[in-house]
Amino acid sequence: MTTPGEQRGPRHALRIIVVWAVLTVISVPLVVLVLGPHLPPGRFSAEAGSQTDANTVLTAMLVPIVLLILVFFGYVLLTFRQRGATITDGPPIRGHATVQTTWLVATTAIVLGLAVWGSYTLVQSARGAGGGQGPSPADLPSGHENALPIQVIGQQWDWTFRYPTLGDFETSQLALPVDRLVAFHVTSLDITHSFWAYRLGVKADAVPGVDNIAYVTARKTGSFTIRCAELCGLWHGHMFKTGYVLPSSDFNNWVAQQRAAEAGNQKYLPPYSRAYYPLPLHRAG
Numbered sequence: 001m002t003t004p005g006e007q008r009g010p011r012h013a014l015r016i017i018v019v020w021a022v023l024t025v026i027s028v029p030l031v032v033l034v035l036g037p038h039l040p041p042g043r044f045s046a047e048a049g050s051q052t053d054a055n056t057v058l059t060a061m062l063v064p065i066v067l068l069i070l071v072f073f074g075y076v077l078l079t080f081r082q083r084g085a086t087i088t089d090g091p092p093i094r095g096h097a098t099v100q101t102t103w104l105v106a107t108t109a110i111v112l113g114l115a116v117w118g119s120y121t122l123v124q125s126a127r128g129a130g131g132g133q134g135p136s137p138a139d140l141p142s143g144h145e146n147a148l149p150i151q152v153i154g155q156q157w158d159w160t161f162r163y164p165t166l167g168d169f170e171t172s173q174l175a176l177p178v179d180r181l182v183a184f185h186v187t188s189l190d191i192t193h194s195f196w197a198y199r200l201g202v203k204a205d206a207v208p209g210v211d212n213i214a215y216v217t218a219r220k221t222g223s224f225t226i227r228c229a230e231l232c233g234l235w236h237g238h239m240f241k242t243g244y245v246l247p248s249s250d251f252n253n254w255v256a257q258q259r260a261a262e263a264g265n266q267k268y269l270p271p272y273s274r275a276y277y278p279l280p281l282h283r284a285g
Helices: 004-008 012-038 046-079 096-124 248-261 263-268
Strands: 146-157 158-163 168-172 174-177 181-186 192-197 202-205 212-218 224-226 241-245
Touching: 012 046, 012 146, 046 096, 046 212, 146 192, 146 202, 168 248, 168 263, 174 248, 181 192, 181 202, 202 212, 241 248, 248 263
Parallel strands: 146 181, 174 241
Antiparallel strands: 146 158, 158 168, 181 212, 192 202, 192 224, 224 241
16 A cells, blocks of 8 residues: 555655755855955955956855756656666656746846846946046046046057146057056057956957046056957957055156157147047059
């Protein structure tokens, strides 16, 4: 004589949910607390920190979904595999309204939740994303009126940097002060480039005739790599530099040194403009 429990058979769904829940409770805190601090791009700037937080949230949300898939398929392979020499087909699969409804509701909630959260972080991008927002950012960070403007000028195949409020000098080096809001005005003299300062969390296209603004506040002193992230010709791969974040006193000394070193070239600089256009080509002869 069989018991009601034996008649129903094992509660496979409950087993899967329990195993998945236990693994999720263990894994998500490990991702947030252990893996999260090591996710890119780090916390060299406020903007990079915001991107690291976003990557941590997305990774933590991904873990339960991946675990559910792995636990489900692992359980199915171990529990329902065919035993014996004869392989027979199982009963036909028919619709299960509860599973279908749960899947539809859960996936819809995840997509809509990510859409709302992503839209919110996009609106906050001038404060946290470090991406170029065009010449007129829709959302400006607090204190943007006092941001230090630094113009980033791309051309084949080099970067130059102009400091319009600090003597209007232009130099091949990039330095910025720590703990001060900086407004990068990114543009180009010839074709499209992309200014990518990975550790700062800044990536903005450099387009001729466009003033592409990106805000950043460096939180630590040190160096960061600058690269071009837009294929721009033969020597694209060599279009990189090293930038520096300096204490305020060191930055002021650096500015004085650069102004003195570039004084002889000052007269050759065109008038400062927030955007430049490629020079027309004239046929020789």
